[in-house]
Amino acid sequence: MPPNVPLINDRLVLWVASELHLLFAAFVLGAPIFIVVCEYLGLKTRDQRYERLAKETMKIVAIAYSLTALFGGAMTFVLVGKYQEFSNFIFQRFYPVFGLYALLLLVESSLMYVYWYTWDALAGRKGLHISIGVLLNILGTLVMVLMNGVGSFMLTPPENPAAASVWQSLNNATWTGLNLHRFVANISFGGFMVALFASVMFLTSKKEEDRAFYDWMGYIGNFIGVAALVVLPVAGYVYTKEIFAYDATISTLLMADKLAWFFVIQGVLVGLLFLGAVYYMWLSIRRIEGGARFRTYIRGAIWVSLVGLAVWLIPQTFLPSLTADPTGPISEVTIPEKTIFLGLMPAKGLAVSAMVVVTAFVYLLYRQAIATGKMAWGRIDVKAQLVLTFLPAVAVFTMAFMGPIREMARGQWHIFQFMADKTPYSFITPLGYAAIVAGIITIVFFLLMGAIFWLGFKVGQH
Amino acid sequence: MRIFITVIAVIAAIWVVPVFLSDDTGLKFGVSYRVLFTLFVMFAGFLFYLLGAPESKPFKSTARAVGSAGLVFVASIGAIVLLANLSPQFAFEGQASTGASSEDRGKAAFFDPGVGCFLCHVVETSGGTRGPDLTHVATVVETRRQGMSARDYLKESLVNPGAYVVPTFDNIMPPFGDRLSPEQLEDTLAYLMSLR
Numbered sequence: 001m002p003p004n005v006p007l008i009n010d011r012l013v014l015w016v017a018s019e020l021h022l023l024f025a026a027f028v029l030g031a032p033i034f035i036v037v038c039e040y041l042g043l044k045t046r047d048q049r050y051e052r053l054a055k056e057t058m059k060i061v062a063i064a065y066s067l068t069a070l071f072g073g074a075m076t077f078v079l080v081g082k083y084q085e086f087s088n089f090i091f092q093r094f095y096p097v098f099g100l101y102a103l104l105l106l107v108e109s110s111l112m113y114v115y116w117y118t119w120d121a122l123a124g125r126k127g128l129h130i131s132i133g134v135l136l137n138i139l140g141t142l143v144m145v146l147m148n149g150v151g152s153f154m155l156t157p158p159e160n161p162a163a164a165s166v167w168q169s170l171n172n173a174t175w176t177g178l179n180l181h182r183f184v185a186n187i188s189f190g191g192f193m194v195a196l197f198a199s200v201m202f203l204t205s206k207k208e209e210d211r212a213f214y215d216w217m218g219y220i221g222n223f224i225g226v227a228a229l230v231v232l233p234v235a236g237y238v239y240t241k242e243i244f245a246y247d248a249t250i251s252t253l254l255m256a257d258k259l260a261w262f263f264v265i266q267g268v269l270v271g272l273l274f275l276g277a278v279y280y281m282w283l284s285i286r287r288i289e290g291g292a293r294f295r296t297y298i299r300g301a302i303w304v305s306l307v308g309l310a311v312w313l314i315p316q317t318f319l320p321s322l323t324a325d326p327t328g329p330i331s332e333v334t335i336p337e338k339t340i341f342l343g344l345m346p347a348k349g350l351a352v353s354a355m356v357v358v359t360a361f362v363y364l365l366y367r368q369a370i371a372t373g374k375m376a377w378g379r380i381d382v383k384a385q386l387v388l389t390f391l392p393a394v395a396v397f398t399m400a401f402m403g404p405i406r407e408m409a410r411g412q413w414h415i416f417q418f419m420a421d422k423t424p425y426s427f428i429t430p431l432g433y434a435a436i437v438a439g440i441i442t443i444v445f446f447l448l449m450g451a452i453f454w455l456g457f458k459v460g461q462h
Numbered sequence: 463m464r465i466f467i468t469v470i471a472v473i474a475a476i477w478v479v480p481v482f483l484s485d486d487t488g489l490k491f492g493v494s495y496r497v498l499f500t501l502f503v504m505f506a507g508f509l510f511y512l513l514g515a516p517e518s519k520p521f522k523s524t525a526r527a528v529g530s531a532g533l534v535f536v537a538s539i540g541a542i543v544l545l546a547n548l549s550p551q552f553a554f555e556g557q558a559s560t561g562a563s564s565e566d567r568g569k570a571a572f573f574d575p576g577v578g579c580f581l582c583h584v585v586e587t588s589g590g591t592r593g594p595d596l597t598h599v600a601t602v603v604e605t606r607r608q609g610m611s612a613r614d615y616l617k618e619s620l621v622n623p624g625a626y627v628v629p630t631f632d633n634i635m636p637p638f639g640d641r642l643s644p645e646q647l648e649d650t651l652a653y654l655m656s657l658r
Contacts, residue, residue: 001554203527248634249578252590257581258552265546275509282513299513306506313502318494320550322580323573323588330587331485331492338488381517382527389531393538412576417641420576427554428575435546439539446535 001433010082011425012437015407017078019400019441020448021071026182026399027449028068029140030190031061032112034224036133043126053217055119057194059456060449062116065109067448083423086414094150096166101146108139141183146170148178154415155406156246161418173246177239184228184235189399191224192392197453199388212378218388219284225391226277226363230356233270237349243409250409250416258321258428262405264313265431267348269398271309274355276391278302281362283384289373294365301358308358311351316343320431396445400438404429465514469507473500568653571646579650582635585657593635594628600655616654620647 001007035054042050079087091098115132122129149170156173158164198218205211244251253259282298285291318333319326326333335343410416412426420426429437476499483490491499521527572579573588582593589596604612607626618625620642623635642650 200528200531203521203531204524247636248592249581249636252581252592253575253578256590258575261549265542265549268545269542279509279512286517302509302513306509310499310502313498314495315498318492318550320552322584322590324550324552329492331490333492333494335495336488336490339491382520383512383515383518385527386531386534389534390538393535394542397539397542411578430551430554431549432543432547432551433554435543439543442539443536 005424009425010078010423014075014078014082015404015437016441016444017071017074019403019438020445021068021075022403023396023399023441023445024064024068024071024448025144026186026189027193028061028065028112029137029144030186030188031057031193032133032140032190033137033187034190034194035061036130036137038220039126039133040130043130049213049216052213053194053220056217056457057197058116058119060197060452062112063452063456064449065112067452083414086419086421089415089419090150093169094153094166097146097149097170101143104139104143104146108136108143111136111139144182144186145179148182149175152178155250155410156243157415157418161415174239174242177235177242181232181235181239184231185399188225188228188232189395191221191226191228192395193221193449195221195225195388196392197221199385200453201457202385203382208378215287215377215380218385222277222280222388222391223363225395226359229273229277230360233352233356247416252322253411254405254409256316256322259405259408261315261320261431262401262434264315265435266398266402266405267309267312269394269401270352271305271312271355272394273391273398274359275302275305275309276387276394277359278305278362280384280387280391281366283381283387285366285369286381287376287379288366288369289376291366291369291373294369297365298362301362304358305355308351308354311342311347312355314339314342316340393442393446397438397442400441400445401435404434404438408434465507465510469503472503476500476503564649564652565656566653567646568649568651568656571642571650572653577638577641577646577650593631596654596657599657601658613651613655616651617647620650 035058038050038054038057042048042054111132115129115136118129118132149172152174153161153169153172158168158172161169195218198214198221202211202214202218205214240251240254243254255263278298278301282295282302285294285298314335316335341347408428410421411428412421413419414421476496480490480496521530571577572585575581580589582590583596584591585596599616600612603615607615610618615626619635621637621639623637624633627633638647638650
């Protein structure tokens with residue numbers, strides 16, 4: 001840390017508050033999407049497991065909602081108190097947006113409580129209850145889209161930001177990409193969190209029928225998490241392409257300068273998610289009668305994923321930034337000339353595409369196994385439940401890690417090339433520091449979710 | 463056992479083969495890469511060990527089960543944080559030096575992340591390669607456009623980069639007329655003109 005910057009400073013407090021707000025918001029936006037889908041599937045298929053999954057997850061969402069608001073408030077207080085020039089401008093520029101945001105939030109909150117508290121009362125009118133859920137999701141998505149406009153404005157403001165209209169400020173170069181990426185990521189995140197609940201409940205269940213249900217719930221949550229995950233690289237690519245089209249210097253900062261190694265770690269994280277998902281399939285396919293015959297193909301898929309991950313990880317250079325001086329011979333830290341293509345985007349794109357395709361292939365194999373064999377829910381290797389703990393941990397850390405990457409892409413600007421950050425905290429933090437903060441945020445988030453979970457399922461059991 | 467032997471053999475190959483490779487082959491990976499490959503092979507070995515591991519028995523108690531899940535969680539996060547901290551790091555940024563001369567201030571502006579010139583242009587060995595190399599730019603552009611001095615050419619490149627785009631490069635440079643104050647613009651020009 002620079003000597004004139006204290007260990008706990010305004011920027012760090014804002015960082016933690018906004019990340020926790022984002023993580024809880026991602027959960028209360030992502031989970032209801034598939035809660036409503038599950039409720040609908042329960043109605044269509046008359047499979048009561050979907051109904052139970054939807055209701056039990058909604059219990060957690062209802063409690064998590066207040067923490068979302070709490071950290072949103074904390075984030076706003078720090079912004080208004082410590083970054084007054086910036087917050088004055090943002091609130092004045094986006095005043096109608098914040099007004100609409102507050103109104104939508106009020107309606108969304110009311111709908112959320114109506115959706116939860118009428119669950120049993122509207123048991124005979126499922127169509128109406130599901131409609132309330134759909135409306136809840138639409139409002140939640142709109143709330144997210146409005147704030148994405150503010151966030152994306154900070155990175156890619158329109159030409160002449162001082163004179164731009166509200167709509168021009170909102171509809172900036174990266175609004176669409178951020179909306180798409182966050183929408184899909186929220187669904188994936190919601191799925192993994194449900195899988196986590198299921199794994200904890202499985203591990204703590206005493207009855208066979210409960211274990212069978214939570215095994216199934218873990219599978220569904222993981223399926224949703226991975227199904228959305230395979231789309232995320234495309235959404236991320238679209239987003240980054242928009243950033244590049246807006247200003248190439250930002251994308252160079254992201255991919256070649258100080259933030260390049262942040263993306264190498266991101267590659268590790270996403271690779272772990274894909275490999276973890278396939279390993280879960282490897283373990284769980286054994287509980288399907290005749291499912292073991294597919295394991296050879298899953299092993300092949302893991303080989304392809306490992307090669308893809310290796311290509312994805314190979315960096316162009318081990319130097320931490322474009323202006324870093326190597327301490328030894330440059331050849332020791334730079335990729336050999338004949339293999340330079342391994343460090344470029346086409347190779348990376350091919351590698352991640354291969355990982356996505358084989359993961360999807362493994363899930364198709366699993367569906368085939370279910371179609372041709374008998375499933376013994378509950379008879380799953382307990383390592384699979386530990387994988388369902390590993391995946392959400394990595395997913396949440398990835399989100400906590402990617403947020404500051406996007407924020408630091410602005411460099412020393414509150415609003416890129418328009419309003420400078422003149423505080424002592426405007427520096428891009430080193431990779432290790434950012435990872436430590438992301439790790440702390442991840443652990444705090446899970447401790448809070450653990451408390452919510454304990455409140456909902458142990459204290460509130462009836 | 464077979465996995466362990468395979469992992470050791472591959473790691474040995476990673477470290478021994480380059481010794482016999484000449485630099486002319488263009489395939490000799492440096493120490494940093496060999497360390498990365500070694501870590502990767504160890505991870506792959508661990509994964510294949512897990513694939514071959516027998517089915518685990520259910521936990522004997524709830525506390526053990528939850529404790530194991532918690533351990534996996536903490537170990538996962540801890541390993542990632544450790545990896546990030548062992549990866550290449552740059553130092554925390556200090557205050558940017560403004561320098562006494564216009565040329566020094568221009569150099570500071572050129573390498574200032576807030577301005578961003580170095581992100582696309584290399585000088586000597588520092589900088590990106592999305593744009594032309596500027597190591598000797600003042601000499602190179604002296605005769606690039608007839609009737610235009612090097613200084614005028616460079617000023618136009620900063621203020622209206624699309625007016626002339628060096629062949630084989632894309633027209634992606636943003637205009638810096640609004641991003642740099644008049645003083646910064648003069649300082650940056652002074653620096654660029656010093657690159658002969």
